[in-house]
Amino acid sequence: xxxxxxxQHYASDPKQCATCPMVEKCTHSPxxxxxxxxxxxxxxxxQVRMNRLxxxxxxxxxxxxxxxxxxxxxxxxxxxxxxxxxxxxxxxTEQALMTITVQNMKKIALQLERRASKG
Numbered sequence: 001x002x003x004x005x006x007x008q009h010y011a012s013d014p015k016q017c018a019t020c021p022m023v024e025k026c027t028h029s030p031x032x033x034x035x036x037x038x039x040x041x042x043x044x045x046x047q048v049r050m051n052r053l054x055x056x057x058x059x060x061x062x063x064x065x066x067x068x069x070x071x072x073x074x075x076x077x078x079x080x081x082x083x084x085x086x087x088x089x090x091x092x093t094e095q096a097l098m099t100i101t102v103q104n105m106k107k108i109a110l111q112l113e114r115r116a117s118k119g
Contacts, residue, residue, distance in 0.1 A: 007038065008040055012035075014033045079099045
């Protein structure tokens with residue numbers, strides 16, 4: 001049975017569980033019924049988790065702090081993105097886009113400066 005929150009519930013048959021020698025380890029229910037709850041996306045979540053724990057996943061995760069996390073930290077510390085100054089979804093989106101634009105302009109300026117110093 002699937003519930004609204006996206007969870008699937010699997011329930012055992014109490015008649016079969018009553019005769020099972022492992023019932024005491026499996027359930028503490030007085031009616032000898034075991035219910036397992038699993039999210040409908042659990043298989044995908046497990047696949048992502050295994051990818052993250054693989055050797056290449058760990059290397060990518062280490063690289064993340066040098067790339068994307070650094071951008072978030074700069075936005076927060078250097079561009080006042082600690083709190084949103086504006087209210088409303090449209091205004092908050094505008095503030096985020098302006099911050100991103102400034103960060104991109106800084107990256108372009110650094111690249112141009114590097115090219116000028118080489119040549």
